[in-house]
Amino acid sequence: MKAFSFPVLLFVFFAAGCAHSPDPAASLAPPVAPPQVQQVPVVSDSVQIPSPPPEMTVKSETKNADEYGDIEVSDKVSEEAKAEIADPLEPFNRAMYHFNDKLYFWLLKPVAQGYGKVVPKAARVGVSNFFANLAFPIRFVNCLLQANFEGAAAELGRFTVNTLWGVGGFLDPASSQDINLSKQDEDFGQTLGAYGIGQGFYINWPIFGPSSPRDTVGLVGDTLLRPFTYLNPWYAGTGTWTYDRVNDTSLNIGDYESLKGAAIDPYVAIRDAYVQYRLKKVNRKGGNIPAEDSGLPKK
């Protein structure tokens, strides 16, 4: 296991870059992007982008010149962050994008639609709640690793309340107005990001979809903390994971289509949305990202 993990970590280190804070001067300078690098504007509050990872550039624009050449300070201070990621594997990634696209339209979507017709939405939401509750160890451990003790306590509370009063997690009383314990959407990829490890480059995995070396290592960590990984025989765990995916897809049919339909180059749009989404998650400590900030187009 050690012999395997060392080259993986070495690979991640070189691929992702060192864990250091970017030079502020360099951050404000115009990004010098290689041909593969794409830029995505990210609008967010200034306080929510404390120290972007190395490959992310933050640009502030608080002053505008008017038609007379005077500098005017706008009332609404906007801050634009540009998230970019190298894509040296673009031919492979584009091939995997097409593979995943076909997998979605030819297999996953029809199965999810059929499942959605048979199973009422309330039951599917219950199943989704159940699997989310089952993934509690991932969120709890990563809250602790990010020293987000308040988030860890909220997760522990959520797990207790939802398991005991949510009929094993099928219901979500913890999110009710009375209890109001919001889900801390944390994973290992975010934890690595919080420690300053950059995304590295873009990888589009078959089946698993958009990722990066950092998030791929994170995915391995998340998988180890997911209880149904340990189901025996192995195909029971795989089947459970597949069912979870089908169930989730049945509740989100149309999201992918919207993103794809709105984009001139869907591959680039998905890559950019992914980078933007992950950046937001790394920068945001605890809680879910609102749908309008997720990078997905509104329905």
Add this chain to the structure above:
Amino acid sequence: MKIIKFIVIIVFVILMAPGRAVAGGPFGPPQPIAKEAGGIHTGIGYWFHEDKYINGTEQVTRQNQIYSELGYGSRNGWEITARVGMSDLKLIDAFSSSTASTATSKMDFEEHGKFFSTVGAKGFYPFNKTFGMGAFIQGTYYFSDFTDNVSGNRNGVPFSVELAVKNLWDVNFGMGFQATVPYGIKMYIGPYVHYSELKVSPSADVAGIALASGETTMKNKTVLGGFAGIEVPLAKGFRLNLEGQYTERLSAGAAVLYVY
């Protein structure tokens, strides 16, 4: 005031009447816990339960139950409830010998962790904002058998026998009177009828051990019981329910419920 007197008299009669039975699981307040417009509630609970069964010989049973509950209904109407839980079972002095020639290694039959399910329904009629009454029916069934082994010797010859308690079930129906006092606290009390059965099946007959003498169906000794309880609103939509069912022995428990 007349209603309170009536309730007190009923309770007194129930508690003082000879030969009473106990039932499985709390009945809860007569008024459904759900919101006025209707909705679901969930809960977890613990119930300590004792009962006495009879068929030639008397047998006292003791159980510790933990359960999860899900219900649906409306506050001033009806409610249906389902529970799933686990319970142990102890038959006190089940293996004690009535003859000097038979000696056993232990006295009590004991097994842990068997699943049970309870379903119930209730209806409520409010007299006014404070008082009301309701009726309920509730039944419990154990999905699997309880088994325990005992070894010993009879006239110097060693033996080992397995005793199985099969098909344990009960059904209860009754009525309750409720008073809602300040802070939304509900106090309730009422009589109920209880019927329960279990089948005792030994792997071999052993002279001197009453339950090891062929398969026997035992029924609860008496059918009339009384119950009383209190439901207290806690913070953030949770409610605490404490209930006791007193007859020859005390059965009691607590549940924390959450109303959606």
